[in-house]
């Protein structure tokens with residue numbers, strides 16, 4: 001049913017132009033607030049087009065919202081055609097961000113659907129999957145998903161899908177979970193430590209096991225924030241202990257052993273996802289891995305054993321290191337925390353070697369007041385980094401030292417995330433590649449030029465992506 005649903009807006013568009021199509025030639029300009037381009041049939045030309053068969057010089061033909069052909073220079077004559085020529089700038093698949101917190105409804109002043117999806121478009125992201133927490137209420141039931149959908153409708157500039165929340169209140173209620181999955185969430189997300197959001201309590205291995213058995217039937221993934229509190233006392237210490245304005249004070253409160261403990265616990269459950277196991281068909285995805293040592297080793301071992309498990313990390317763990325975070329600069333506070341430079345290097349190595357499967361933003365903004373920028377108290381400030389607009393240039397800039405290729409960017413940011421969310425990337429974006437450090441020039445979503453050098457399309461024409 002999925003493809004039919006996606007075709008619907010396309011058909012509407014086609015139907016309205018059908019009459020004109022027959023009396024005019026196919027290059028007839030069309031007027032749509034959805035796109036900054038006045039054509040629905042055109043070619044995107046570039047010397048660097050990232051395709052599954054490697055990088056080519058040529059053009060991508062787009063018609064009625066779909067890519068209908070990709071041609072190499074030698075087979076193409078651009079004359080008398082509608083061409084958007086990006087020269088040496090890179091044309092590549094749009095990014096799919098599987099981990100973003102848009103806080104609409106309920107906390108739209110942190111980030112709303114319009115602002116968040118415009119920032120995504122400016123960053124080359126053409127699809128984002130919204131996390132079930134930080135909005136109010138949290139997305140944990142069919143009713144609360146409906147509120148999300150209502151808040152998003154006609155207000156999104158890129159495509160948006162939703163993860164549902166797995167919480168103690170629904171974990172043992174298969175009917176409730178099935179209702180949520182039937183209503184269209186692409187999978188579920190849970191926390192193994194306090195989430196910082198009151199109506200999103202944490203789950204333990206029993207909740208997760210129960211959730212996975214329902215997800216197995218739907219063949220949809222469970223995403224887990226994998227940290228378990230180890231030493232509550234050090235976590236709670238504050239003024240009486242070390243200086244809360246020092247990043248090192250915060251770092252000590254969330255050691256790698258938290259991640260390791262959570263992943264160790266998760267692996268007791270993921271063994272059920274092996275072929276022939278009781279939860280075959282379910283998949284577990286570890287979000288925002290920060291610890292590149294024991295935690296990563298455990299995941300590698302589970303993959304070798306045949307568990308259905310993947311792992312992501314985020315640009316902030318690849319770009320920053322604990323040593324360089326200035327005192328009181330709580331913009332860098334996130335959980336799990338940014339660790340030392342050696343760990344960052346190991347995360348890059350793991351990514352390059354294929355042990356980390358994909359990247360996501362974990363875009364988790366809030367209002368400046370809750371970041372406590374004046375106090376600079378790392379222990380009390382909101383944990384979460386606002387980043388959605390910058391992830392592609394950041395990955396490219398910091399990855400060059402490690403020899404990152406454009407194909408790898410497409411693998412980590414488009415292909416693997418698409419597989420996790422069971423989406424097929426249809427969209428394309430262009431950004432300046434090798435000669436500069438990487439800047440998104442333009443973003444196309446379903447054939448619409450939604451972002452072009454600082455300008456956004458007038459209308460919010462992103463599609464809602466609901467699982468069927």
Ligand SMILES: NC(=O)N[C@H]1NC(=O)NC1=O
Pocket residue numbers: 101133134195196197225333334335336364383384385
């Ligand atoms: N609630 C929420 O967004 N938490 C996120 N922030 C962060 O830094 N890590 C998270 O899991």
Ligand SMILES: [Zn+2]
Pocket residue numbers: 225287288335
């Ligand atoms: Zn998290």
Ligand SMILES: [Zn+2]
Pocket residue numbers: 099101131362363364
């Ligand atoms: Zn998150």
